[in-house]
Amino acid sequence: MSTTTDPALGTAAADTAPAVMTRRHRLILTLLLGAQFMLAADFSILNVALPDLGRSLGFALSDLQWVTTAFSLAAAGFTLLFGRVADLFGRRRLFLIGMALLTAASLVGGLADAPGVLLAGRVAQGFATAIVTPAALSLLTTSFPEGPLRARALGLNGAMLSAGFITGAVLGGVLTDFLSWRWAFFINVPVGVLVLVLALSVLKESRAERAGKLDVPGAVTVSGGLLALVYGITAAQSHGWTSAGTLVPLAIGVALLVLFWFIELHTAEPLASLRVLTRRSVRWGNLGGLVTFTMGSGVTFLMTLYLQQVLGYSPLVTGLSFGLLGAAAFVGGTVAPKVIGRLGGPQALVVGLLVQASASFMLAALGGHSKSWIVLVLAGTAVAGFGHISAVVAYMVTATSGLPDSEQGLATGLTTLTQLVGLTLGIPVLSSVATARVHALQATHSAADAVLGGVRLALLVNGGVLVAGALAIGLFFALPGRRTAAVAA
Structure with a gap:
């Protein structure tokens, strides 16, 4: 068996597969990326629509958070479990079951006439996400051999995650303004049906070679x-x-x-092999993923506060302003595999985190009283999007490399769990930092200036956490002398 240099970790790895995508590879990639795009959009599509949704169904203001929380709880709580279930009972089977549930749950949410019905639909959507996401990712990693092809596929997957998240924010505002908040749910139905039909003909069953007990x-x-x-x-x-x-x-x-x-x-x-959980590449890769997702979701939240409460932009314009972030993230997802091939996955992860940190420090220089600051917002969020997706791709490649196909469901379940926990953790943490600063400034500053002070401090904290994460990974994992030990562990 011939060996080549593994671009994920910079070490020798077996490689007998072609380095060019076949027609079947492209079909599988298109299908799975479409599903990931749909799942990512679901995280953000309701954010702008929440006020209208609350008024329509009679949610109390304090209860609106449950529309997001119900989804996050189910999605994060069961992701690791279903990653392993997919390994044991079939990734294609779980993917189809999850997509069918997601489609049905979206229809229920769109037709809801009471808070309880809508929350039930959101729980089902989160549960479906916990089924589909690790199944789709493990189908992706087992369909593409470790090396350049897998790095390229994961790069495009990272780009679709960001594009879906940003598109969801923009689309939520457009649908709510021109149609109804219900279309934030209904739009999933035809897309879900199309994905199911294509999956039946394109995907082949994949599971661990040895059956085991749950x-x-x-x-x-x-x-x-x-x-x-x-x-x-x-x-x-x-x-x-x-x-x-x-x-x-x-x-x-x-x-x-x-x-x-x-x-x-x-x-x-x-359920989770300790050999996987204690592997250095899995551990440090997921640490990088947790840092980039936590701080990435926090920046989006902080810029929403700044644009609406400091500069006075509408929700629709706020959503549209993130378009450049999405475009830069898409570019980052296509460039990241080349960076990984040149530097290695851990090193590319460090670079991505540092680029993302530089954007936070740029944005911390924002001022108030002039809408011309939107130029810095657009530039800073573009840099943030590029660095964030570069880090996302690098952590996914790092955390799933060097593992047999039988453990890819578990590995991708861990990367998905990292993503969900990061998305859930980012806003509460940075919101607490910003809110504490706002309260301290309220007595001596205007409301807008107090919010600006809170946003600035939270952005500095954001950048500091990213730098700390990059330094930890660089010093203890990504240094050239540690690569061999990382793979052997």
Whole structure:
């Protein structure tokens, strides 16, 4: 068997597959990227529509957060479980089941006539996302051999994630203004049906070579722990980080995850192989993913505050202003595989985090009282989008490299979980920083200037966390002398 240099980690890896995409590769890639785009858009499409949705269905203002929280809880709580279920029982089967559920749940949400019905639809959408996302990613990684082809496919996948997220924000505003918030749900129905029809003919079944039993105690503790953890993180946004409503679920979540770890040490067929969980590439790759997603979602939130509460732009214009961010992210997703091929995955991850950090420091220089600051917003968010997606692709390549196909569902489940927790964590953390600063300035500054001060401080914190993450990965994992140990671990 011949060997080539693995662009993910810069080490020798077996490579017997062609370096050119076949027609079937392109069909599979188009289908899976379409599904990922749809899932990413669902994260953001309702953000702009929430006020109209709340008025239409009679949500109290304080209860509107549950429209987002219901989705996040289900999506994050069950992702790791369904990543392993896909390995054992068939990735194509899980993908089809999840897409069918997502399509049906979107129809329920669009037709909802009461808060309870809409929340049920959102829970089902989140549950479907937990099924589809790791199945789609593992189908992607097992369809493309490790090396340039997989890096290219994951680069395009990262670009679609960002494009979907930004398109969702813009599309939510357009649909709400010109049609109704209900179309934020309805738009998924024809897309979901099309994906299902194509998947039946394009995708082949893929699963682990050796059938095993599902680790039920592990599944219960990890799902319960993640549900409690994400609930606690979300509760911090409304109750504060020191309240019992935040600390109790966080403590329960940590306790259940510790119990899960001990269960996995002693069970014959663990839900999550400790060899995967302790592999350096998986551990450091997912740390980078957590940092980039947490800080990336936070910047979008902070710029929304700045554009609307400092510069006075409308929700629709705010959504449209993120278009350049999406375009830059798409470019970043196509360029990232080349950077990974030249530098290696861990090194490219460090570079992506530092570029993303530079954007946060740029944006921290924003001022008020003049809409000309929109130029810096557009430039800074473009740099942020490019760096963010470069880091996303690098962490996905790093965290899924060097693993057998039988563990790709678990590995992609971990990367998906990292993404979901980061998206959930970013806004509460940076919102707390910004809010504390706003309260400190309110007595001596105007409302707009107080918000500006809060946004600036949160952006500096954002950049600092990104730099710290990049330094940790660079010093302890990405240095050339550590690559061989990383692969062997």
